[in-house]
Amino acid sequence: MKILLVEDDSVTGELISATLKSHRYIVELATDGQMGLELANIYNYDLIILDVQIPKLDGISLCRQLRSSGSSTPILILTAKDSDNDIVIGLDAGADDYVAKPFEPNQLLARIRALLRRGSVKCESTVLTYGNLGLDPALAQVKYEEQIVNLRSKEYSLLELFLRHPQRIFSRNAIIDHLWKIDNCPSEHAVTNLIKDLRRQLKAAGMKEEFIETVYGLGYRVKAQPSQEEKVKKGKADKRDKNQINQVTTESVAINRIFEHFHSTLEERLKVLAEVVTEGGKSVNLEQQKKAKEEAHRLAGSLGTFGYPRGSQIASAIEQLLIRKTLEEQEVSEFSQLLMKLKQELSNPPQLLEDIPPNLAPQVLLIGEKTELVENLIAEISVWGWQIQLVSDKSKVFEQIGEATPIAIVLLLNTPSPNPEQLSLLWELKQEFPSIPLITLGEQDNLDSRIQVARLGSERYLVQPVTPTQVFEAISQLLMPTQEKEAKVMAVDDDPTMLQIFTNLLQPWGVQVTCLDDPHQFWDVLKSTQPDLLLLDLELPTFSGIELCQVVRQDPKYGDLPILIVTAHTDRESTQRVFAAGADDMISKPIIGPELVTRVISRIERSRLRQQLNYLHQQQAVIWRQQARIDPLTQIPNRRAFEEYLQQQWQQLSQEQENLCLIFCDVDHFKSYNDLYGHPAGDICLKQIATAIQESINSSDLAARYGGEEFAVILPKTSLDGALRVAQRIQQKIAILQILHEGSKLTNYVTISMGITGKIPPPDQSPDSLIAIADEALYTAKKRGRNTYCLYPL
Template sequence: MKILLVEDDPFTGELLSATLKTHRYIVELATDGQIALELVNVYNYDLIILDVQIPTLDGISLCRQLRSSGCTTPILILTAKGSNDDIVTGLDAGADDYVAKPCEPAQLLARIRALLRRGNANSSAVILTWGDLSLDPASAQVKYQDKIVQLRSKEYSLLELFLRYPQRVFSRNAIIDHLWKIDNLPTEHAVTNLIKDLRRQLKASGMKEEFIETVYGLGYRVNKISITEEKVKEETKEKTGEIYMNQLETESVAMNQIFAHFRSTLEQRLKILAEVVPERSPYRQTTQSQISPEQQKKAKEEAHRLAGSLGTFGYPRGSQIASAIEQLLIGKTFAEPEISQFSQLLIELKQELTNPPQPLENIIESSLTPQVLLIGEETEFFDRLITQASLWGWQIQLLSNPSTITLQQIAKAPPIAIILWLDTSPLNLDRLSLLSEIKQEFPSIPLITLGKEDNLDTRVQLARLGSERYIVQPITPNQVFEVISQLLVPSQEKDAKIIAVDDDPIVLKTLTNVLQPWGVQITCLDNPHQFWDVLKTTDPDLLLLDLEMPTFSGIELCQVVRQDPKYGDLPILVVTAHTDRESTQKVFAAGADDLISKPIIGPELVTRVISRIERSRLRQQLNHIHQQKAAIWQQQARIDPLTQIPNRRAFQEYLQQQWHQLIPESETLCLIICDVDNFKCYNDLYGHPAGDICLKQIAQTIQESIKPSDLAARYGGEEFAVILPKTSLDGALRVAQRIQQKITQLKIPHAGSSVKDYVTISMGITGKIPTADKSFDSLIAIADEALYTAKKRGRNTYCLCPL
């Protein structure tokens, strides 16, 4: 489990970090509130331990900002401020618990465990288990069949991560994000080695089951099938496919429930369609439908939902018929021959639904097994590719006659990747033309070309046509699959949030079932009226919108999102059964990023959704980096490079800001200007490097003598200035005395001083209540005059003006 510790005291931070690390927690330390805020926005944490009094952004303000931005990570406030009022303030700000320092380590650890259990819905039990394997977070002990398993720190953390999120697929980047600190990030190869080490340790403990499942091209997850001793005999049947079917049945539990619900609604849905056409006598033909516009609209919406869902549940022909019915109902007139055509289609639909659906395991297999399209004549190498693809969790579809391939064939079942074999020299023009057409029609599908020619002309020609990888023979099947894997791997740095809007609840359940195993939090909405309120409260990473819905269409919702400054860049995917040119043009003209056709195909949906989210997050990270660089540049432009305190530009900006801010408040603004006595003589006597060291010491001393709300700046050369907002003249005088006393205590030797044998300073002090008819320049002029008076008096003193 990964904890963010926000503590500005280095010793306390080091002690707490060491305590937590001994109990197998991964600890990230932030020393101020602003750094902590940026870390939470970029990385995943299971718990935040927060001090209240921290620089830049205090703990209470940070807590409020995190909660207002939708952060649900448990927050534990750990601070020396333990009064009832402080506790109430902290909990009201959004903290989950409040612990006062000093705190017994055992009590702190117990509260941490309680918050982690409360914040993790997947691990309500104290002990995490998988078959005979168990992990007790309280004692950090792992057992297999009641025997202790010795694991190293990272192996233990990886095992705990998998057991807490058994349904998640973790990419290598996601594992790095959870198990390593940001200042010690390894390469993805380290994750591969860690997976191997954990597998080896579990095997050495006697475990025969495979705990970690590799989802090739995507990452790792907990194996959902635990092979018990009673099932050992069944392992010998693996070649017959019986175990594979059992695995598919296990995977299909959730889909079966949705399917049963879908079947139960068909009768009512067909009844709504049947109400469109009144009963017809063979002796009398009805020439005009007697239904109302409202009935026709209701039937059209129902036909639209059926067109999108029937194919998903095993009736692809039924989906086509429902789409044809919808087109008839869109028309303004509904008379003969539309009525006859509608009646015939309805009969065909009812007859189609009496047939058994496509076997459910086939539906699940197509959803769970990504398809790779291989185009080219059959060869021995292709046979090896097809055979070994299952080891990578893929299935290869071979189209052995490229000359007969149409783009419609590919569109019916879009693959996750396409491999095109170029077996002639020079390159076959028909094959190159096919390559160009495929890339133009399916730009988001990775396209790999295999060939024999290894020269620059060939590579440039293929690159121009859109080939993303060119592989030259000879090559092994594994090398091909490695290339595909590199093109497909998505990053899951943080759980993605999606809003799906569709008036068909069956489609919403299907979307949820397909996307949730990939770490996606999906909010389903069947009423477009609630869309904007849900959007503002959810703050999603992506939108899935149905094209046609009652009241507000997907195109209208897309246009609403695009015109909003906050959500205008949100990725939007439109899901529709209409893939004609006119509908497609309307979708992209409204600002959608992509279009997904119904019936929904699992691998296509997952690939497009995750890739869009990843692309959006990458763009956000780049923007964040640019903003950080700009902020650093602006900050550096206001910091004196020698003393590392604000420079004259920052001084003037802050003085002007405070002047205008205090005008309506009628509060006093004070200013102190300091000058190092006989500093030119000091430089001549000791040299400029020693003079620089002297100025650094004085700047640090002045900085330590003021409050966080005050500002100390290097005004120029050996001059410094201190701005004291909402401070009386008496208060400013006490600050000046404190500065002078601390500099005297430094005892920096100065043999050339006309006052003492050590470095001294002179100060001019002033203050006034800002008014609109005066400028802050008047305050500087008076402080300068006071400083001049102090120097005339013999230096090593201060003058308060006016008095």
């Protein structure tokens, strides 16, 4: 079997190559995406393994180009980008599987074997099997261990779907598309019930192994069967071929050498990161920062594989920090701390991957009787990547927690107000497990119930009826990670005794205190310290605390910094002056220790929470801006995005004197399609058309929904011949879809008409001229009878 590996990190590439070669695979290594594309187009491979962030052509674009060119070679994406969104993007780009770094070699080999088995199947087996389970399509019969299993129609169809595509992950919507008619689509909850029914039927038939696996956040698929070691006949167990033993030994030595080589390169790779910041604490040029970001990305992907999973996390944090264009003083400090942590982590001996416990789905413990709400919670929780363990017998709650510590506990109150037994259980849970978030679901919204559970430590009180989403969002809020960064306070007071009091009170709470007794140095110390809060004495020599407060408030960078004024003057006039200057709070002398600590920490936490919310709002604004350019139905760019991209390419290609082509596409007789099959079916049709167009173009091109049933394709740096080939690919893909349209006057299937044009953009014209000619070409194609295209060269 021949495998193409596209990986730019030489050490990781060597490790994967050696691992694959030790299992009789022939491996060719490409170090950038362009080389990988050329090799894949020239030679036939049984499997392609892609990294995502690689030079010249990224892995996702390479995967899309291979699929758009008609390649059916199995593709496995192997990358450090492991978020749910990254996985969805990779699979939607055409990948057959997705493995996150750091990876366990045996698991990677198992996934490769599975893909190669699927790719080597030339003809469909008569009977679809999974262990002792068999489905005979010819007889429409299901058997388990030769016993017939009676399934309902939908259960049978679902089982057949999974057995025909054992490696594919099916979302609920995908299952609906496969099993239900267009005019009879149920809710996603019906899929959940169908999955449960099929599992129950197979279990009743005697099937002990779990057949359907839930892929959290993505959908369902057939669970991989446990590998079975080959049985060796008695008497031959000790007779091994000497050559094979020598070969295994040689390959083990080769892999060990790769590990040694990797460790020998760490010092040089860390040096690349260290060069981001000069000795004076300044960030260097953007080119060096970019180089360091790429090195951090490679370390994030490889450190875990070579025994440093914590190092992968730190390197990933460094990578995210270096994504920013410029590093401010605070970010330079954060970078230096992360680099120090990384060096400390790498000074420890490596941890073997097989010693790391598996990443199981976090568990939520639900205490109460089984109700409709409980069933809905169980049905919806997989979307959040969690599991639910329901305990109805309250005497077994502590036994269950002992077996598996939950991330949160949800207590259901089945009485109008909490009874003594429930309150006693709540108290015991918080005494025994104070760090586990506890949520109470009450039946009535009254103050007495809220106070009773609040006294005993319940972090959230929700009133039924409540939706599963509300419950899970409450859990998520309680699970939000706390700030690991040490809190910093800058205290300004001309009395050294007071400064010592501040330090003695706050340091035991993990607060770093910077003391200053000379107000003249205030601004320089503020900039170098970057504190989370200021403690200012009201009366200071030269500059008062109020004046320093006003200076801070007028600065755009430090204007939101929490400020507490400490003073012995608590009269009305002094209080008004303090708050008029912009102070957040005032603490009176003599200092009361618990009061100072509580006010300082609460202000810092509130400030950090506000920063988090501001960041979330900024991220949401970015998402909204992106969504404003996406068509909500087809999920491809809309007309606004089309016009912006066309204008941008027109100006750029006008300067470069490169060709710009445009294709307008219109679905033929779409009104009659809607009249015949209904608008829901019409929406599905448009989605399929959009996907077909999207799959026919390159990553530098843009396909957009221009309006209604009309689509537009922008092809930068493409000749008219190239545009014609794109149009032909679009037409072929839509023909393959075979979307039934009995009202079509041409064929019994949905077709499209296209208008094609292109030219080098003249600087004295606007893109409107290109649009007008493409539109005219489309009109001509319709006039000629539709289901064709017309090319108008300019």
